[in-house]
Amino acid sequence: MKAVVCRSYGSPDVLKIEEVEKPTVTEDGVLVRVHASSVNPAEWYSMVGLLIARGVNGLFKPKDPRIGADFAGIVEAVGSKVTHLNPGDEVYGGRNGAFAEYVNVVNAVVCKPANVSFEEAAAVPTAAITALQGLRDHGKIQAGQKVLINGAAGGVGTFAVQIAKSFGAEVTGVTSTKNVEMIRSLGADHVIDYTKDDFTQSGQRYDLLFDIAGNRTWKEYKRVLASTANFVIVGAKKGNPIIGPLSHVVKIKLAAIGASQKISFFIAQFTREDLSILRDIIEAGKVKPVVEKVYPLAQVAEAMRHLGTGHARGKLVLKMK
Ligand SMILES: NC(=O)c1ccc[n+]([C@@H]2O[C@H](COP(=O)([O-])OP(=O)(O)OC[C@H]3O[C@@H](n4cnc5c(N)ncnc54)[C@H](OP(=O)(O)O)[C@@H]3O)[C@@H](O)[C@H]2O)c1
Numbered sequence: 001m002k003a004v005v006c007r008s009y010g011s012p013d014v015l016k017i018e019e020v021e022k023p024t025v026t027e028d029g030v031l032v033r034v035h036a037s038s039v040n041p042a043e044w045y046s047m048v049g050l051l052i053a054r055g056v057n058g059l060f061k062p063k064d065p066r067i068g069a070d071f072a073g074i075v076e077a078v079g080s081k082v083t084h085l086n087p088g089d090e091v092y093g094g095r096n097g098a099f100a101e102y103v104n105v106v107n108a109v110v111c112k113p114a115n116v117s118f119e120e121a122a123a124v125p126t127a128a129i130t131a132l133q134g135l136r137d138h139g140k141i142q143a144g145q146k147v148l149i150n151g152a153a154g155g156v157g158t159f160a161v162q163i164a165k166s167f168g169a170e171v172t173g174v175t176s177t178k179n180v181e182m183i184r185s186l187g188a189d190h191v192i193d194y195t196k197d198d199f200t201q202s203g204q205r206y207d208l209l210f211d212i213a214g215n216r217t218w219k220e221y222k223r224v225l226a227s228t229a230n231f232v233i234v235g236a237k238k239g240n241p242i243i244g245p246l247s248h249v250v251k252i253k254l255a256a257i258g259a260s261q262k263i264s265f266f267i268a269q270f271t272r273e274d275l276s277i278l279r280d281i282i283e284a285g286k287v288k289p290v291v292e293k294v295y296p297l298a299q300v301a302e303a304m305r306h307l308g309t310g311h312a313r314g315k316l317v318l319k320m321k
Pocket residue numbers: 040041042126127130150151152153154155156157174175176177179194212213215233234235236237245266267268307310311312313314
């Protein structure tokens with residue numbers, strides 16, 4: 001089968017398409033013929049090889065050349081212990097090595113939302129699970145709260161705006177001029193154009209700050225946080241080649257020692273339960289994936305280069321055929 005492989009660390013040019021062995025279905029696994037996948041900053045970090053991760057992933061080159069996580073496709077076979085899916089089911093989920101024609105998935109695979117295409121479904125798993133778990137589990141979002149989403153226009157942000165609205169929050173999104181209307185169309189109550197206004201100087205106080213862009217200092221964030229606010233750090237600028245976005249997390253955590261607000265950073269986890277919740281809210285019309293562009297698999301480097309600019313609009317999807 002065809003798969004994207006990353007055999008050395010570096011720029012998107014290190015990504016190559018090769019013929020590799022097709023996975024076989026395990027007794028607890030689901031073999032999926034992948035129709036579409038999508039790119040995430042996690043793959044960017046695997047590709048460039050952050051120094052902090054090289055002890056586990058390989059010092060000089062990746063130990064495992066497979067790359068990609070999100071997928072949507074059709075079940076080709078199921079293992080003898082699998083009871084929740086059958087061959088022919090249209091599914092989506094997360095599995096390392098998803099930039100490939102087939103994946104064998106043990107846990108994170110469920111029926112995809114019936115009302116979206118494979119390309120739209122493939123845009124969902126990582127970004128939407130991050131938004132859901134960040135807002136619900138770490139942000140403890142409640143109806144009526146004032147929620148600020150800094151970095152509203154990207155993969156995570158476009159889901160976060162819609163999911164926060166589905167919880168009944170009053171949502172403010174921060175983005176650049178070209179995305180203001182798009183964020184409003186996703187349901188945001190207020191949109192701040194960061195090229196014209198500084199949200200940290202707005203005089204507003206928020207109950208929940210969902211920080212995807214990760215581009216400000218604690219002194220600045222503090223100005224817009226209610227005294228009992230939850231501040232969820234989701235990501236940061238790509239910058240630091242040694243520890244990547246963790247440098248931002250460390251700086252904020254140290255600067256905020258003793259603060260009354262609760263500050264958390266988390267790593268999203270694929271779960272069948274959350275994939276099912278997302279399917280249900282997509283089918284209910286409360287959330288719709290925003291896809292900027294669908295690339296053929298052969299253009300994976302181009303998709304990754306665009307992601308690397310930090311200005312993707314919603315999600316970038318890879319189509320297998
Ligand atoms: N913690 C986790 O488990 C987890 C999971 C997934 C992702 N993440 C992290 O979350 C971050 C975002 O991921 P993503 O998939 O959403 O990335 P993405 O799609 O590449 O996000 C790009 C978006 O960021 C916006 N942006 C850039 N500069 C900004 C600024 N100064 N202020 C406000 N918005 C700005 C851009 O909007 P404009 O073009 O309008 O500037 C663009 O739409 C990354 O750091 C990623 O590593 C964390």
